Amino acid sequence: MILKTVAENFSKIDAIFAKHHPYECYCLVEMPLTKSNSNLHDWAIQQSTP
Numbered sequence: 023m024i025l026k027t028v029a030e031n032f033s034k035i036d037a038i039f040a041k042h043h044p045y046e047c048y049c050l051v052e053m054p055l056t057k058s059n060s061n062l063h064d065w066a067i068q069q070s071t072p
Contacts, residue, residue, distance in 0.1 A: 028070040029054070 025035065032052050039048050055066075 026066055026069075028066065031070060 027035065029052065032050075036050055039050055055063075058066075
């Protein structure tokens with residue numbers, strides 16, 4: 023599974039995984055986005071903001 027969000031949501035996602043994921047040791051990795059096209063950047067910000 024690949025989730026795309028802003029860095030500020032990492033701890034929230036980690037808490038959800040810790041509570042609900044069936045694996046004792048699941049893999050959750052932050053991959054900082056250093057470059058992208060402007061459409062992707064704008065879309066990610068819009069989708070990650072409540």
